Amino acid sequence: MNTDSTSQYYKSNWEAYYKSMANDTSQIPWDVTPDKASKLDLDIMSSYFNLSLPLVDIGCGIGTQSMFLKKHFDVVIGTDISDEAIKIANQNYGDQDIAFYYLDTLNLDEIKAFSNNYGPCNLYMRGMLQQILQDDRKTFTEAIKILLGGIGKLYFTELSPDAGVFFLDLKRKLGQFPPQLQRVLTEKVTKMEGVNLNDIDHIFDVENFNVLEKGVTTISLKMDENNHIGVPAVYGLVSLK
Numbered sequence: 367m368n369t370d371s372t373s374q375y376y377k378s379n380w381e382a383y384y385k386s387m388a389n390d391t392s393q394i395p396w397d398v399t400p401d402k403a404s405k406l407d408l409d410i411m412s413s414y415f416n417l418s419l420p421l422v423d424i425g426c427g428i429g430t431q432s433m434f435l436k437k438h439f440d441v442v443i444g445t446d447i448s449d450e451a452i453k454i455a456n457q458n459y460g461d462q463d464i465a466f467y468y469l470d471t472l473n474l475d476e477i478k479a480f481s482n483n484y485g486p487c488n489l490y491m492r493g494m495l496q497q498i499l500q501d502d503r504k505t506f507t508e509a510i511k512i513l514l515g516g517i518g519k520l521y522f523t524e525l526s527p528d529a530g531v532f533f534l535d536l537k538r539k540l541g542q543f544p545p546q547l548q549r550v551l552t553e554k555v556t557k558m559e560g561v562n563l564n565d566i567d568h569i570f571d572v573e574n575f576n577v578l579e580k581g582v583t584t585i586s587l588k589m590d591e592n593n594h595i596g597v598p599a600v601y602g603l604v605s606l607k
Contacts, residue, residue, distance in 0.1 A: 372502055373472050376556075377447050383555045384428075384450035391428055391454060395546040395587045396493055400434035402586035402594060403492060407601075408438060411521050414578065414603055415439075415488045419518055422487045425494035429455030429466055435490065436464045443484065445469035472502055477509040486515025491522040493585060495569070497556040503569055511574060511606060519578070519605045525585055527560035528598040536595065544589035561600055570604045579603040 387394050415421070417439065423432040426444030428451055436442040444466040446452050455466040470476050481487075489510065498506050510520060533551055537543050543551050550556070561569070566580050580603070584596030 372499070373447070373470050376472070376497075377470070379555050380446075380448040381450055383549075384448045384454065386549075388450060388454060392591065393546055394427065395544075395550060395589075396585070397428060397430050398586050398588060398594065400431060404431040404434050404490070407490070407492075407521060407523065408435075410579065410603060411488070411490065412438070414519050414521070416517060416519070420484050420487045422484075422489050422513060424469075424471060424489055424491045426455060426466065427451050429459050429464075431490075431492060432464060432466070433459045433462065436462070439488075443467065443487075445471075445480075447471070471509045472505050474505065474508060474512065477512050481512050481515060486518045487513050488518045489513055489520040489522075491520070491524070493524060495522055496524040496558060496560050499557065499559060507569060507571075507574075514606050516606055519603060521601070521603050523583060523585055523599055523601045524561040525558060526562050526582070526598045526600050528562075529558065529560060532598055544593075544595075546588045546590060563600055566600065566602045566604075570602070574607060575604045576607055577602060577604050 391397060420441040420443060421435060421439040423435060423442065423444045426432045426446050429444050432442055432444035442464050444455055444464065446468065447470050449468050452466045452468050460466065469480060514520065563580055566577060570577055581601055583599050583601045585599040586594045587597055589595055
């Protein structure tokens with residue numbers, strides 16, 4: 367799969383998904399309130415990040431976490447490969463001194479143009495790397511290197527491969543997938559590659575990156591309006607050498 371066709375794979379899937387959710391974004395399972403997501407990551411980012419740099423929320427979706435982060439960092443930019451997601455984010459928050467842009471992290475020309483505009487950045491990802499196919503991960507980390515610009519840092523939280531077993535166990539217990547998860551898990555909106563602790567050291571290779579912290583955690587997803595589940599995940603904090 368070449369870069370153009372690979373990008374189209376991600377773009378078409380996510381564009382269709384967000385268009386189908388535009389009238390009821392409460393059904394998006396990972397769009398949880400910040401206290402169950404980015405707020406939990408705030409201490410580690412504040413400790414390690416150069417706060418003078420812009421913060422880019424890669425794969426921002428409809429902007430919920432980006433907007434929370436804007437309360438704690440001077441410049442926050444949300445990016446996503448779905449135009450529809452960016453449209454919704456701008457409708458929700460575009461008047462609140464925060465920028466949302468379409469950005470394809472597998473298109474290095476786009477990444478270089480973005481970097482030329484903003485300079486070195488800190489990066490935040492929640493559930494982004496887990497869906498990048500194995501063959502695309504080298505290009506993805508090249509994009510990360512460009513965006514970090516030598517002095518930025520990346521913090522991420524990603525579902526681990528154990529999430530697949532977790533979801534199957536959940537289906538057995540409930541008899542079916544919860545409504546919020548049904549479409550994502552059964553219609554293959556994305557292929558969930560997952561990231562484990564050993565993967566982190568291979569994806570962010572020792573020649574180019576320092577892995578400053580890593581560990582196991584969970585990612586909160588909605589089962590319905592009132593209930594959430596903690597799905598097996600990993601976190602990591604990296605910088606360039």
